[in-house]
Ligand SMILES: Nc1nc2c(c(=O)[nH]1)N[C@H]1C(S)=C(S)[C@@H](COP(=O)(O)O)O[C@H]1N2
C-alpha cells in the first residue's frame with residue numbers, strides 16, 4: 355500500500371475530521387441556517403464516535419450460526435472452539451497452505467481502530483477494534499497477478515452451532531471483496547475489542563471488518579481465505595439478491611426494497627434518542643469513494 359491509514363479516532367481525542375466533513379457537506383448543500391445546522395452536525399459527529407460499551411458490543415449481535423435473535427450469539431457461542439485455529443489459504447497465492455493463526459498474523463502490526471459499524475437493518479454502533487490490516491496478511495501470503503477478488507469462509511462446528519443444525523441459512527457463511535477493497539488500509543482483520551480478545555459472539559478468533567460496508571460483509575470466525583479471479587458468492591447476496599448486493603456499500607440514497615437506508619438507530623442511544631442520518635460510505639467517503647469511480651451505485655449496490 356502506498357500509505358498506512360492513520361487512526362485519528364480515539365476516545366481521548368475526538369477526531370475533527372467528521373466535523374469537517376459535515377461542514378463541507380453543509381456548504382455543498384447551501385449555507386442556509388448554517389449556524390444551527392453546523393452546531394447540530396458537530397454534536398452528531400461527536401456523539402457518533404463515542405464508542406459503544408463492551409456490554410452493548412458483546413450482547414447485541416448477528417451471528418446466525420448461533421441463532422437469529424440479537425441475544426442468541428452471546429448466549430450460545432460459548433462452545434465455539436477457537437484454539438487451536440487453522441486458516442486454509444488457497445487459490446491464486448504464492449504461499450498456499452494450512453496456517454495456524456499465529457503463523458498467519460504473527461509479527462504483523464496490530465492496530466487500534468475506532469470504526470463506525472452500520473448494519474443493513476438500520477442500526478449502528480461504534481466499536482474500538484484491535485486488528486491487522488488485511489493488506490498485510492495478503493502481502494504475506496503473496497497475491498498472484500491473476501487474482502481479482504478475495505473470498506472468505508466461516509468455520510462450521512455443527513455440534514456447537516444451533517443455527518447450523520437448524521439450517522437457518524446455507525453454511526458455511528461466505529463473503530467476498532474485490533481485491534482493491536481488500537487491500538484498502540481501512541480493511542481490518544480484527545482479533546480484539548477494547549484491547550481484549552474478541553469474544554466468540556463477535557467472531558473469535560479473527561473476523562473481517564469493512565467499515566464502509568453494511569455489517570454482513572464483516573464475516574466472522576474466518577477459516578478459509580481464497581484468492582480468486584471471479585466474483586465469489588456472498589451469503590446474503592445469494593439468499594436474497596434483490597435485497598443485498600455484492601458490494602453492499604453503506605449508501606443513504608439507495609434504499610433496501612423494504613426499508614429506508616437514510617437514517618439509523620444508534621444502539622445504546624436510549625428509547626427516545628432521535629435517529630441519526632446515515633452517511634455516504636458510513637462516513638468514510640473521502641477515503642473510499644475513489645474505489646467506485648464510474649460505477650453506478652444504484653446498479654452495483
Ligand atoms: N459467520 C457470520 N458472520 C457474520 C454474520 C453471521 O451471521 N455469520 N452476521 C453479519 C451481520 S448481519 C452483522 S450486522 C455483523 C455483526 O457483527 P457484530 O455482532 O460483531 O456486531 O456480523 C456479520 N458477520
Ligand SMILES: [Mo]
Pocket residue numbers: 416473474475568569570
Ligand atoms: Mo447485519
